Amino acid sequence: MISEARLPRPVAQAIDELSKLPSIGPKTASRLVFYLLKQPPAQAEALSAALVSLHARLDYCAVCHTITESNPCAICADEQRDHQQICVVSEPLDCYALEKTGQFRGVYHVLQGEISPVDGIGPENLKIKELIDRVKDSRPSITEIVLATNPTTEGETTAMYLAKILEPYKIRITRIAHGVPVGGDIEYADEITLSNALLHRQQFISQ
Ligand SMILES: [Zn+2]
Structure with a gap:
């Protein structure tokens, strides 16, 4: 693991914030930060603006809550x-x-x-x-x-x-209805999926 004590403060801070996100550990976070550092500043600016507007411009629908x-x-x-x-x-x-x-x-x-x-x-x-x-x-x-x-x-x-x-x-x-995914193999489907697929089976050819 990278010792954050030796890293410049902005880098350590960015790694720290990104590590708080789901499925991003310190390793991935530092890879992302160093990637962004190599890109033109506009890329990090666009990312930060998009993140800020999440809360600034979005609301929850009063009717359906999306x-x-x-x-x-x-x-x-x-x-x-x-x-x-x-x-x-x-x-x-x-x-x-x-x-x-x-x-x-x-x-x-x-x-x-x-x-x-x-x-x-x-x-x-x-x-x-x-x-x-x-x-x-x-x-x-x-x-x-x-x-x-x-x-x-x-x-x-x-x-x-x-x-x-x-x-x-x-x-x-x-x-x-839940069932076997399209393009999936029955032999690889788990038990719950298969039993649901059987339970919700439909008429194939109408008679
Ligand atoms: Zn709505």
Whole structure:
């Protein structure tokens, strides 16, 4: 490991800040810093400006809680979307991934995390109360809630929890199907993926 005591202060500081980011250790952080030092100053300036504008120019949508430059976000403000159909996701990035498919015409609700007792994250730490309020206040009322949390223990726990607390509202609750990834080999798929794929199998040729 590099002894930061001998490094010039700005270098040590930059390494220290970058090391705080997920999956970046001190080694990667110093490689990034020395890379930036070799580049024209404009590159580091552009990076720092982009990072500063993250908080300066972004906000959370008051309706769906995704990150947005305008409030409400473009999707919530779009009258062409089906506002009676809500797709519940864990993180803002999930909205972008689903939007890329072009298959969903409803609106979203971002929980900003998933229930994870190990990490001390309970339902009260997520935007669940806000989802219930949305369901209660919606006119016309919500017709379907698509649970699109991750196919992980935390994601499944969150989906089960939501299905239970949404039950009294008599809404159609659906869960996205999980299965073998396209281009994947069955022999390499893990047990949970394979059993989910079997469980959610569909009619192949209609008879
Ligand atoms: Zn929104």
